[in-house]
Amino acid sequence: MTETNAGSRLRIAVVIGSVRRPRMADPLAAWLERELSTIDWLDLDMIDLAAVSLPMHELQPGGGGASPIGDALAGADGFVFLVPEYNHSFPAAVKNAIDWHFTEWAYKPVAFVGYGASGGIRAVAQLRMVFPELRAATVRESVLIPMAWEHLDADGRFVPPPGTTQALHTTMGELRTWARALRPVRVPDLAGRR
Numbered sequence: 001m002t003e004t005n006a007g008s009r010l011r012i013a014v015v016i017g018s019v020r021r022p023r024m025a026d027p028l029a030a031w032l033e034r035e036l037s038t039i040d041w042l043d044l045d046m047i048d049l050a051a052v053s054l055p056m057h058e059l060q061p062g063g064g065g066a067s068p069i070g071d072a073l074a075g076a077d078g079f080v081f082l083v084p085e086y087n088h089s090f091p092a093a094v095k096n097a098i099d100w101h102f103t104e105w106a107y108k109p110v111a112f113v114g115y116g117a118s119g120g121i122r123a124v125a126q127l128r129m130v131f132p133e134l135r136a137a138t139v140r141e142s143v144l145i146p147m148a149w150e151h152l153d154a155d156g157r158f159v160p161p162p163g164t165t166q167a168l169h170t171t172m173g174e175l176r177t178w179a180r181a182l183r184p185v186r187v188p189d190l191a192g193r194r
């Protein structure tokens, strides 16, 4: 790989994949935002699926209509999905958000922070089967957080168990490598390429 983009910053979008209220996603997203804000090579966008409307009945092949998060996704060089496990898979809201967009994902890397009783491993594994259809590349490393609710302090803040923060930084390093590598292969207009 050339180091052409070595010094350039990357825009990373974190997609918060739970839309429940209340939700464990809140303290985890706050921790992620705090931790990722310390990384000097990235500019961060936090995209909360609970805050946007992506009506399922408006879906077409290739995506939905004008999306409230389309620009943010299109502008990202890579993604981190904060994803809980529901019934051995990922939440329906996550699939809907993926389906609503198409070119926005193409030739970009996707990393995962999974959580749930068993750490979200099946949610993450199943997302790895979905993203190739969107021409997105999932990165090998991931963060899996079992029983996150057992790691909240008295103020409800997530206190990561040993190894979790290190795993996040390892994952982000891998995401950076892929984001840099994929940037030159992105073509400006993928419209209609279904």
Ligand SMILES: Cc1cc2nc3c(=O)[nH]c(=O)nc-3n(C[C@H](O)[C@H](O)[C@H](O)COP(=O)(O)O)c2cc1C
Pocket (backbone or CB within 6 Å): 018, 019, 020, 022, 023, 024, 025, 026, 084, 085, 086, 087, 088, 089, 115, 116, 117, 118, 119, 120, 148
């Ligand atoms: C509908 C539903 C199904 C769930 N199924 C699983 C599961 O199959 N495996 C697991 O490890 N945890 C499961 N859980 C536990 C969630 O992963 C856990 O409560 C997580 O913190 C939910 O995230 P949220 O509060 O941000 O939505 C389930 C929770 C819900 C609401």
